[in-house]
Amino acid sequence: MEASIDRRNDAVTRVVETYSDDLLRLALHHTAELATAEDIVQTAFVRYMTVKTPFRNAMHERAWLIRTTINLCHDYHRSAWNRKRTDFDDQLIADEGQPEEALVDGTVLEAVRELPEKERNAIYLYYYLGLSVKEIGRITEEKEGTVTSRLYRAREHLKFMLKGAV
Template sequence: MRSEQEVNRAIEQYSDMVRRLCLIHLKNDADTEDIFQTVFLKYALSSAAFESDEHEKAWLIRVTINACKDLLKSLFHRRTVPLDEILEQPTEMREDHKEVLEAVLSLPQKYREVVYLHYYEGYTAPEIGKILGKKANTVYTLLTRSRQLLREKLGGDEDG
């Protein structure tokens, strides 16, 4: 079990990342808050020793993704929230960012994960592969396909 100081530091350092990951998977605030609490409770109770900040961050990402998947698979999770409701919430993002966010959120989950980890968290394909348990070449393929889907959704040109 971790000390209160360790848990508070981790929450301060990683709370935004965990919330964004949850929102990308769950698409609603209520479930996001539930999983947020679950992730940091698991962190507090965990005795895992981390080799570095990156190792700790990767552990939190993996626990968050697994918790989101578990919730989505659960028998009692039948309620959905329209994407428009999320996008209408007060936010500091400019209008053009909303369109990109909407396009990313509309991608299938396997593409949303790699897009989020690559573009929002700055991981490379080999690092994403380790986090998600996939080969680096699979991650490269998912990134290429997700970019193509985003280009189609956002009306970008084929060249770039």
């Protein structure tokens, strides 16, 4: 019994160490609030610890964590508590080695945040997390062609939005 608990604890530790940075960036991208993003990621890991279904492989595990994090972000935005808030902090992580570091005055990031949600998710998963179109399709449960179209439309929107900013 103790060996089983140790194996489970080791698995959870491995998952947290492997995916926490990517999930935090994803949640931060959706919420623009560090504390809220951290809460969402923590909740995703709690759900991971309680999930009964075994994962087929590491890719399935990662996709489940990403989808869960996105769903938790949606729940956050739909919550009555969030709708009643008036204090909106626009925090960005500016730590070394993170994608936001390369943005000039946050212009590109702000433009990405203004995209429609499905386009924004596609851009984020593709460019920030480095997922392939096929992986994004599995996570979002969409055909590869749909993901490719979303990426194309998102790039076109970004070109248009950033034309005046450059």
